[in-house]
Amino acid sequence: MSASEDMPDLLGDCVHCGFCLPTCPTYVLWGEEMDSPRGRIHLMDQHERGAPLGPEMVRHFDQCLGCMACVSSCPSGVQYDRLIETTRARVEEHHDRPLGEKALRALVFGLFPYRRRLRALRGPLRLYQRTGLDRAVRRTGLLERVSPSLAAMERLAPPLGPAPRLPERVAARGGRRATVGMLTGCVQGEFFPGVNTATARVLALEGCDVVIPRGQGCCGALSLHSGRAGEAAAFARRTIDAFRDVDVIVVNAAGCGSSMKEYGELLKDDPVWAARAAALSDRTRDLAEFLVELGPRAERHPVPATVAYHDACHLAHAQGVRSQPRALLAQIPELTVREIKDPDVCCGSAGTYNLFQPEAASELGDRKAASVRETRAELLVAANPGCSLQIATALRRQGTEMAVAHTAQVLDASLRGLGRGPLFADGS
């Protein structure tokens, strides 16, 4: 049965208890029923019973971050993830968006899932940053007036360093324990290339042959989580094909990992791909999840630093990966890990959310940044490129420059005995 036919049953699972409210970022911000999971489910039910998908209703669906904190907190097992994905697909199909919104969406979905287009943007973006033009533009506030979404995009662009290309295969060090495929991702690959090189090195140092297929592209996460199911399915098929020869696919971006784990569901009605999709979902692991399953072998050297660990929603809520990254960080001598207040509440990045809903996103970013500052940590560790960009931007807005690193980079520094230095260097 497709999710759409399932809709009445999925909606019926909600008992209206309200346990989801306190972890919903938009309910935390506005305290309104229709901007809570319970309220959105009520709206979906109204639509299911014949109420039209008007702009008011669509607005509340659009304002959902898709962080899935409600899925974690629901005692009745409501599959809000499926509900919102189905609803978003219906919105894309039936709702006629205003022209400005259409153009922005075309720009975002025509750019981010395509590495080559992102790469083409790197040159001009580096130039823009190095000439200081970025600061000048921000001072004028012009972009903010023309389009808050474009301004958000501009603010979020990370400082860019050189992007080394990874080889197709990285050999295991000291006896092979596994052969793993590695997803390089779009934004991760182009804007945070250092994370991918660190991931490959850590896997190799832990005894894995790392296969990085050239033919891989976008995993489809942005499309899938925005109701563009057809587009997502095309990306999924290509990804499945690219990784046909490996036993395990290791993913270092939370959003990508969660969407790949959904391939089975996404393609279950496709007779040619259903079985392969399900198999790929079963073989997908987040980096931290995989490393904990594998067990440590390489020596951990000290990294004397105090870090705050941020739970990415698509890692904690969508994949249930919470303890593993903390366990990996705890193995590193002289590293102190601090917890961030309200870890369940999203930072506002949420895939494309900070581009389409810049105001709510920046309020959430500010709250998260304030909680991060309260930890008095010197380094923020997160496992999703979107979160890192979002929180770093919010911190900067509050006048705090804090170094940001991926779990893989902290492990890399420890395994190679480089100490804390590389984690606090600019760029990468």
Place this chain on the structure above:
Amino acid sequence: MIPGRRPRSDAGAPVTADPPADGVKGDGMNAPLDRLAERFAALLPPGGVITDPVRLATYECDGLTTHRASPGVVVLPESAEHVAAIVRACVEENVPYVARGSGTGLSGGALPRTDGVLIVTARMRRILEIDLPNQRAVVEPGVINLDVTRAVRANGYYFAPDPSSQQICSVGGNVAENSGGAHCLKYGFTAHHVLSCEVVTPDGDVVELGSGPGYDLLGVFVGAEGTLGITTKITVKLTRVPETVQTLLAAFPSIETGGTAVSKIIGMGVVPAAIEMMDALAIEAAEAAVNCGYPADAGAVLVVELDGPEAEVAHQFAAVERLCREAGAFEVRVAADDAERALIWKGRKSAFAAVGRISPAYLVQDGVIPRTALPEVLASIDALSAASGVRVANVFHAGDGNLHPLVLFDDAVEGAADRAEDVSGKILDLCVEHGGSITGEHGVGVDKARYMPRMFTDTDLDTMQMVRCGFDPAGLCNPGKIFPTPRLCGEVPGVRKGPHPLVAQGKAELF
């Protein structure tokens, strides 16, 4: 009673009708509401007034979904001044109003009025003051129960009332419903933890109700289910975190053996912080929802928690363990740390919502019986279940005899809901027959008003209504709740046969 989910058949379910298109409301049919909406829009910050029918419908019920009514207007005030101005405006227009916190109530106490205003306190969520030396905090009504505890836990304090919905229910809602929770056996209800309330009266005045000589107005107000005014500021008592906490889970072959253990524990003079029981069906549901890992094949499990000074707890805990085994427990697990304790509680606290996993729909009942009647009443519920073919799962605060039978049914089967409703009502009859009450902690609201005459005489009910009329003569503050037959305040209740004898003798005064 709460249904696990709304009936899918549209028959009888007052689901949202086709919402009228925008602008249709201004047709003069609801001129007072339209005028009020305009006034509120001028009063409140942007986004503080909701009039769009699609959005209004999301407020049509609280945690109890069997009763639904889309509010006429929703307002989200941010201060006591806002609330007072809203109430005054409603009084001027003679429009009824209902207060709502997080919308988790289980008796429809916050059921809106289609011809009225719903005042939602979700944006009044500031903790205004924390005064640790005097063990008190001042909070706005929309503050979430658990957030009070979170704010002071690091200093060794907490807010004691802990209803199962504590992660989301509001303190204002706790005050209205006089909420209890698993630990109220030892620590009491919300009433025991509220020192004073700032209240917007049904006249729109802002007054402070606290302790002092004269009438215990605070005592009347807490638990009045929002019919006597709206609290805008609450001074709560903070309780010291006990020196130690010990929790055990005991598995019994049957409900009866578990009930025996409860009686023996209380009989020995131990007052546990909590003593909770779940039967096999409830265990099955909790297991499906949260993998709490309760012993397999248990007919009932008992969760016993002791807290206090270490020496006392150690002494009593050994006795409790022994009593459980003597009563027939085949497995006793002691939580070694907070994580294990949390897992034991997770099963219990998720039980209500979790029942949705084993039944398409269900009703949650809330009744009280004397603890000594536990085995007898539970056996009667079993018989009722067997005779009617309606499954009943039992979750309850065993220490104070507060039952929460969950009546399961399949809403796809015709007549099943009515049969469940019937069994659920008969369980309340059992409670009253055994000298208990029709509600322990979920309140009367709109749902149990019809059961009030089973427990109270007409004279009782009239007396209660006179108190209500004293506060709210116009009957605009959360009308239609608690009382089966609302009275107009000018009406003289009961049959009068001359003056009361005590008045005639000059020993009492009528005023």
